[in-house]
Amino acid sequence: MKNTIQKTIALVLLFSLLGCGTSFVAKKDTFDSSTIKKIAVLPFYNISGHKDAGRVVSEAYMTEIFKSGKYDVEEPGNVRHFMVQERVGVVGELEIEKIQILGKRLKVDAVLVGTVEEYEDRSKESVVAISSRLVATETGEVVWMNYRRKKGSDYTKVFDFGAVFSVALLANKVVEEMVDSL
Numbered sequence: 001m002k003n004t005i006q007k008t009i010a011l012v013l014l015f016s017l018l019g020c021g022t023s024f025v026a027k028k029d030t031f032d033s034s035t036i037k038k039i040a041v042l043p044f045y046n047i048s049g050h051k052d053a054g055r056v057v058s059e060a061y062m063t064e065i066f067k068s069g070k071y072d073v074e075e076p077g078n079v080r081h082f083m084v085q086e087r088v089g090v091v092g093e094l095e096i097e098k099i100q101i102l103g104k105r106l107k108v109d110a111v112l113v114g115t116v117e118e119y120e121d122r123s124k125e126s127v128v129a130i131s132s133r134l135v136a137t138e139t140g141e142v143v144w145m146n147y148r149r150k151k152g153s154d155y156t157k158v159f160d161f162g163a164v165f166s167v168a169l170l171a172n173k174v175v176e177e178m179v180d181s182l
Contacts, residue, residue, distance in 0.1 A: 022129075022149040025181045028141065033182075036109040039065060039134070040074040040102060042083075042094070045115045048129075053119035056168060057130055060175040061112060068179050074108050082106060096140030103137020110143070111135045118149065121167035126152040128171045132178055146178045 041062045046054030058076075066073050082102055088094060099111050114132035129149035133142045152170050 022147070025146045026144070028143045033070075036071060036134075036136070038072040038074060038108045039110050039112055040079050040106055040108040041065070041076070041112045042079060044113070044130075046119075048116045048119035050116075050119040050121075050167075053116040053171075056119075057114070057116050057171055057175060060172050061114075061132070061179065064172075064176050064179040065112075065182075068182075070179075070182065071110075074106050078106055099135055099137055099140055108137055111137055119167060119171065126165060126167040126170045128167060128174050130171070130174055130178065134182065144182060146181055148174050148178060150174050 041058055044054040044057045044061075062073050062076065065071055079102075082088075082105060086098055086101065088098060094111075094113065102108065102111060112132060112134050114130060116128075116130055118127050118129035120127045127149070129147075131147040132145065134144040135141065136143050150170060150173070152165055155173065
């Protein structure tokens with residue numbers, strides 16, 4: 001009986017440590033990250049149903065890229081100004097030609113675009129799902145892409161310790177992981 005309880009506790013701990021988040025990362029084989037010095041983060045397309053999710057995730061990306069020191073980040077006001085000048089409404093529909101113009105005008109090597117698919121602050125558990133792409137402005141090629149879907153409980157170590165209950169904090173953790181793979 002004692003052995004069975006120990007095995008059960010061990011299994012519960014193992015599964016809680018593994019988590020059940022989903023993620024996918026891909027880099028183009030010829031992608032040389034040293035060629036990218038400056039990135040423009042465009043507003044994320046928001047299909048989550050949460051009003052501010054796209055803005056929160058875009059800002060989290062700018063912050064995490066800046067903190068990482070890997071790349072310089074273009075000022076968001078300059079990006080907004082470009083979008084207004086070029087009459088870009090929905091970022092998910094940005095053509096390669098517009099990305100190339102943005103690259104030349106703002107002197108950025110790549111553009112980060114993405115979609116917030118889920119951004120839910122449930123009473124018991126928060127959920128975030130984000131897909132992102134890094135597009136080289138010179139060629140218009142997608143050189144990196146990442147998808148992550150995480151629940152707050154995916155960070156649980158033992159008995160809710162480590163769990164993330166705030167959806168904004170969860171989004172920041174997910175973006176931090178995504179930037180680490182960039």
